[in-house]
Amino acid sequence: MYPISAGEPEHATMAGTLLPHVLAVHDRAREYGCTPRRELAALLERTAVFLHASTRLTTAQALFDSALRLLRGIKPTDHQLLRTELAYGRLLQDLGRSADAQDLFQRVLAQAKKRTVGPGFLAPALIDMGRLLQEEGRLREARERVEEALALAPAARVPVELQAKAYGHLGRIQQDLGRITDARHAYDLALRLTVEAFGESDSRVALRRNNLAGALHLAGDVEAARRELTDALTRLERVYGSDHDRTVAVRVNLGAALQALGEYGVARSQLDQAHRICMALELHKDPRIPMILTGLGVLAQDDGDLPLALGRHRAALTAGLTLYPPDHPRMVVVSSNAGSAMTHGGEIQEARTTLLTALEAAAALYGEHHPRVAVVRSHWGMCLAAAGDTDAGWAQERIALEDSRRTYGDQHQRTATIENSLGCIRWIQGRSREGGAHFTRALRAATLTYGPAHPRTAIIRSNCRLSEGDPVTAGRLEPAALFIPLHIHQQATTIDR
Numbered sequence: 357m358y359p360i361s362a363g364e365p366e367h368a369t370m371a372g373t374l375l376p377h378v379l380a381v382h383d384r385a386r387e388y389g390c391t392p393r394r395e396l397a398a399l400l401e402r403t404a405v406f407l408h409a410s411t412r413l414t415t416a417q418a419l420f421d422s423a424l425r426l427l428r429g430i431k432p433t434d435h436q437l438l439r440t441e442l443a444y445g446r447l448l449q450d451l452g453r454s455a456d457a458q459d460l461f462q463r464v465l466a467q468a469k470k471r472t473v474g475p476g477f478l479a480p481a482l483i484d485m486g487r488l489l490q491e492e493g494r495l496r497e498a499r500e501r502v503e504e505a506l507a508l509a510p511a512a513r514v515p516v517e518l519q520a521k522a523y524g525h526l527g528r529i530q531q532d533l534g535r536i537t538d539a540r541h542a543y544d545l546a547l548r549l550t551v552e553a554f555g556e557s558d559s560r561v562a563l564r565r566n567n568l569a570g571a572l573h574l575a576g577d578v579e580a581a582r583r584e585l586t587d588a589l590t591r592l593e594r595v596y597g598s599d600h601d602r603t604v605a606v607r608v609n610l611g612a613a614l615q616a617l618g619e620y621g622v623a624r625s626q627l628d629q630a631h632r633i634c635m636a637l638e639l640h641k642d643p644r645i646p647m648i649l650t651g652l653g654v655l656a657q658d659d660g661d662l663p664l665a666l667g668r669h670r671a672a673l674t675a676g677l678t679l680y681p682p683d684h685p686r687m688v689v690v691s692s693n694a695g696s697a698m699t700h701g702g703e704i705q706e707a708r709t710t711l712l713t714a715l716e717a718a719a720a721l722y723g724e725h726h727p728r729v730a731v732v733r734s735h736w737g738m739c740l741a742a743a744g745d746t747d748a749g750w751a752q753e754r755i756a757l758e759d760s761r762r763t764y765g766d767q768h769q770r771t772a773t774i775e776n777s778l779g780c781i782r783w784i785q786g787r788s789r790e791g792g793a794h795f796t797r798a799l800r801a802a803t804l805t806y807g808p809a810h811p812r813t814a815i816i817r818s819n820c821r822l823s824e825g826d827p828v829t830a831g832r833l834e835p836a837a838l839f840i841p842l843h844i845h846q847q848a849t850t851i852d853r
Contacts, residue, residue, distance in 0.1 A: 487528075
């Protein structure tokens with residue numbers, strides 16, 4: 357029988373050896389009228405799981421479709437059918453077909469609540485539904501599903517590895533809700549449970565470290581995030597190799613951390629490799645591509661190459677809109693980053709349209725005063741100021757500052773950047789002394805969070821000197837605005853436990 361855990365590296369060799377024979381059976385299944393339908397469906401489902409883990413997603417989809425056709429007509433509460441539908445739902449989510457995945461998860465949930473099914477399917481279905489809802493920005497619903505799954509753990513004897521998966525998803529939801537301390541607590545629990553279940557050297561520990569790094573980065577401890585991500589990437593490369601799909605999420609996150617640390621060249625190499633890996637897959641509309649492209653755009657903008665940044669951002673917008681509606685959480689990120697670059701490039705009308713769409717979508721998804729909304733609002737404020745409406749721009753930046761302070765405090769990269777934006781607006785208004793006070797506060801925060809030698813700190817320091825009447829030392833005649841890179845911390849694919 358095909359390895360049950362075909363998605364795990366220790367079974368990959370055996371699964372790969374058997375794969376051509378399984379595909380031959382699948383292609384000629386109609387000729388084998390005597391082949392037991394359930395056994396063949398089980399073989400196809402397990403093979404599809406292996407293909408999903410190996411990122412051969414189109415072939416995996418074909419096998420799942422065949423497995424479900426073979427199971428057509430059996431009872432809707434049948435365990436084999438429910439297991440196949442859950443696994444197929446995870447694949448559909450990775451294919452970007454969220455609505456179809458949600459229909460499958462809803463069906464499994466409805467059946468799993470029946471007494472005849474038993475407790476084994478309810479918790480996994482709740483966890484999968486929670487992850488899907490989180491990806492769609494329905495964060496409170498997502499939290500309810502995952503917490504319901506965790507509440508079942510004692511009575512339903514939920515396996516430790518499944519509890520770890522649930523805590524990992526809960527951490528991501530809390531992170532998106534702006535509750536960074538709660539997110540870190542959930543990620544720590546997920547990491548501890550995974551180590552207890554599989555040992556420190558298991559590849560799943562690397563995935564938990566990747567998730568924990570997201571909370572560390574948002575909390576401002578980017579060095580700690582970099583350490584966790586570097587460790588995670590080393591572990592995954594040791595198991596799968598450097599060009600495997602499972603390294604993509606960690607590479608994207610490590611690229612964002614390295615950029616925040618001012619190490620632009622190394623950051624670009626990680627993002628470029630992630631992009632190459634994705635482009636080599638058989639998945640033509642990879643949901644990760646827009647996020648990689650927006651990361652490359654942000655990096656080019658930070659590195660001073662605005663034409664390249666605009667090209668990357670427009671490519672990200674195009675790729676994203678083939679997968680998501682304009683108000684999707686991922687499009688909020690892509691549009692906010694793109695709009696900021698458009699403002700800096702003087703393309704104000706395009707920036708206004710892009711940023712206003714992003715701001716309205718973000719506020720509807722997260723609430724008016726969420727920290728992610730504050731980032732989009734800050735970009736919108738600078739766009740308004742660049743368009744000549746400095747009073748409206750100032751008002752938006754003030755709201756963004758207060759909302760960021762509420763979550764992160766005064767000494768954080770985001771508050772430093774918004775203080776710098778306020779200083780730029782006051783300069784435009786001819787109130788350079790007030791602008792200087794904002795630049796001074798921004799420099800204090802940037803020195804503590806980015807470090808004194810970081811490129812962003814150097815820009816803010818020049819703005820301070822300019823406000824003090826020293827354009828020669830500053831090296832320019834007007835202050836430079838900065839932007840806040842918006843980033844969705846990438847998780848591994850849904851196949852990973």
